[in-house]
Amino acid sequence: MSKKKGKPRQAARGARSGHGRQRQHLIDACISALHLYGPSRTTVEKVVAIADMSPGIVRFYFDSKAAMLVASLRFLSDEFEERVLTPVAGLKNTPVAALELLVDLYLDPEIASARKVSVWYSFWGEASSRQEYYDICGQKDERFAALLLDLIGRMIGESGQPQLDPDGISLGLIGVLEMLWQGFAFQTETAIDRAAAKHRCMAYLRSVFPGRFALNRAGAADAHAPARSPGALPGWSYQSARLNAVERETLFPGSWQFACHESRLPNAGDYAAIDLCVERALILRDATGALRAFRNSCPAQPHVLVAQGAGSLINEDIVCRAHGLRFALDGSALGRVERLHALQIDATGGLIFLRSGAGTNASANPWVTDAGPLAVMHLGASGEQLIAANWKLVVEQLLEISMPASDYVADAEIWSSVALAAGGTSDRLAWSGELNAATRRWSVARYQAILGADAAVAWRRIFMPPNQLLEIRPDGVTLLQILPVDAGLSRLLRHTASTMSPSARAAAAADHLAQRLSPCVRGMGTALIESIQRGIVNFGYEPTPTRATAGAALLFRAWVVDRIPALAYAKPPADWR
Numbered sequence: 001m002s003k004k005k006g007k008p009r010q011a012a013r014g015a016r017s018g019h020g021r022q023r024q025h026l027i028d029a030c031i032s033a034l035h036l037y038g039p040s041r042t043t044v045e046k047v048v049a050i051a052d053m054s055p056g057i058v059r060f061y062f063d064s065k066a067a068m069l070v071a072s073l074r075f076l077s078d079e080f081e082e083r084v085l086t087p088v089a090g091l092k093n094t095p096v097a098a099l100e101l102l103v104d105l106y107l108d109p110e111i112a113s114a115r116k117v118s119v120w121y122s123f124w125g126e127a128s129s130r131q132e133y134y135d136i137c138g139q140k141d142e143r144f145a146a147l148l149l150d151l152i153g154r155m156i157g158e159s160g161q162p163q164l165d166p167d168g169i170s171l172g173l174i175g176v177l178e179m180l181w182q183g184f185a186f187q188t189e190t191a192i193d194r195a196a197a198k199h200r201c202m203a204y205l206r207s208v209f210p211g212r213f214a215l216n217r218a219g220a221a222d223a224h225a226p227a228r229s230p231g232a233l234p235g236w237s238y239q240s241a242r243l244n245a246v247e248r249e250t251l252f253p254g255s256w257q258f259a260c261h262e263s264r265l266p267n268a269g270d271y272a273a274i275d276l277c278v279e280r281a282l283i284l285r286d287a288t289g290a291l292r293a294f295r296n297s298c299p300a301q302p303h304v305l306v307a308q309g310a311g312s313l314i315n316e317d318i319v320c321r322a323h324g325l326r327f328a329l330d331g332s333a334l335g336r337v338e339r340l341h342a343l344q345i346d347a348t349g350g351l352i353f354l355r356s357g358a359g360t361n362a363s364a365n366p367w368v369t370d371a372g373p374l375a376v377m378h379l380g381a382s383g384e385q386l387i388a389a390n391w392k393l394v395v396e397q398l399l400e401i402s403m404p405a406s407d408y409v410a411d412a413e414i415w416s417s418v419a420l421a422a423g424g425t426s427d428r429l430a431w432s433g434e435l436n437a438a439t440r441r442w443s444v445a446r447y448q449a450i451l452g453a454d455a456a457v458a459w460r461r462i463f464m465p466p467n468q469l470l471e472i473r474p475d476g477v478t479l480l481q482i483l484p485v486d487a488g489l490s491r492l493l494r495h496t497a498s499t500m501s502p503s504a505r506a507a508a509a510a511d512h513l514a515q516r517l518s519p520c521v522r523g524m525g526t527a528l529i530e531s532i533q534r535g536i537v538n539f540g541y542e543p544t545p546t547r548a549t550a551g552a553a554l555l556f557r558a559w560v561v562d563r564i565p566a567l568a569y570a571k572p573p574a575d576w577r
């Protein structure tokens with residue numbers, strides 16, 4: 001708010017000159033008179049009495065009383081345009097921030113004082129001055145409605161709720177704001193509770209877009225505990241089915257998820273059906289050899305079209321077993337208008353990544369550079385494991401053991417020169433460490449002996465929120481994905497590749513040693529994670545920050561809270577319980 005108040009007021013720019021100041025003084029007095037008497041009973045005499053000026057001054061600046069009234073309304077309209085519409089429109093690419101600012105500014109005492117609000121309504125309410133209102137304010141009202149519609153449309157897109165009607169929701173918010181203004185018009189400034197008014201507007205927006213707007217941090221009426229440090233997420237966030245649905249809609253659709261290697265689909269017609277928990281994917285190579293990806297689901301009813309696994313559909317259609325609807329390899333339905341839902345696919349370097357919605361980085365797949373080495377290596381084993389814990393808990397534990405901050409000494413016997421850094425947008429965390437040349441650990445010395453000079457190359461771990469971690473070592477790479485099955489169950493997928501030929505004896509030895517040295521490779525303490533989950537869910541114990549959470553896990557929590565502000569609170573929103 002302070003930033004806004006410091007902005008120059010172009011609407012009052014004329015007031016800087018002597019004449020301008022006098023004219024503005026008259027307009028201010030006219031607004032006060034309109035507030036007290038309404039347009040029809042406002043007279044030049046009443047205005048000059050309030051302004052403490054002579055009647056002749058009015059005639060110097062305005063041809064008539066009507067001209068003075070029109071100038072006053074135009075001043076308010078220009079002020080609204082400049083101080084509300086312009087700054088909010090400047091934030092339209094971040095609709096959450098834009099809508100919060102809009103509510104803030106719309107209810108600001110400089111815009112929505114009882115004195116000014118009553119002038120708007122007096123012009124609008126008096127039949128004799130209604131045409132003047134439309135002439136002066138009509139376009140401004142239309143721009144306001146269009147801006148709000150645009151912001152609500154963006155919110156619907158971001159929150160993945162296409163069933164919502166942007167027109168109805170934006171009209172609802174205009175109605176809430178109008179009702180609050182009408183209340184202001186009949187109150188004294190001291191009686192107006194602006195915090196409560198803002199809370200009601202935000203309650204409306206939060207009920208339409210759960211989890212997207214921060215709860216009222218100052219509002220005792222919320223009955224929510226104050227904001228928590230992202231040093232620990234609240235216990236409810238590891239067991240809420242509603243939150244799990246919000247996370248799937250908010251965090252995953254825009255992220256590129258690794259699906260498989262291109263070598264699984266060498267020929268036209270080859271396919272791979274992959275369950276990524278947040279998306280059922282059908283990847284196939286069409287008749288022209290191009291890779292395509294679709295949602296592996298019949299458009300008529302959401303059952304799996306092609307059973308999980310891989311195979312060939314050459315000279316075949318994709319056939320729905322339920323009612324026989326047939327789809328060509330380009331996703332079109334034969335003889336029908338339905339199409340298979342297309343997923344975005346990126347196959348640079350032989351690695352196939354998918355995503356189902358637009359992310360913050362419109363097209364670039366941030367994995368391509370980092371995962372490049374995986375493409376030129378010998379593909380190794382992949383595996384999966386079910387863990388009876390919330391996916392965030394698994395990610396946090398993985399980050400705590402694999403991306404500790406530089407002052408975390410637990411693995412100092414193995415690592416030296418450890419560095420942890422967040423990317424420019426915090427959408428990427430990177431860790432690097434060199435094997436400690438001075439260690440007495442047998443596994444380190446043996447690994448160095450096998451890899452030779454390559455062993456001096458730093459190991460790197462790259463975490464791409466929300467759920468994927470890549471480890472790049474001198475002997476190969478490991479990619480881990482933690483996928484949410486439901487609020488209390490996760491799936492851990494592991495993909496590996498090696499720089500060494502699988503037939504070389506040294507490859508097996510290096511792989512064995514990497515498993516001893518790398519927490520990413522040897523696997524996490526599943527029993528510990530599941531025990532923490534039970535402690536939270538069965539016993540109601542709350543996680544608390546510890547020293548070990550100072551690294552990547554802290555950055556991960558901040559990333560999640562930034563996208564789902566409700567996670568900053570000890571209790572879930574009322575409509576999530």
Ligand code: FES
Pocket residue numbers: 298299300301320321322323324325
């Ligand atoms: S469920 Fe697929 S065509 Fe009816």
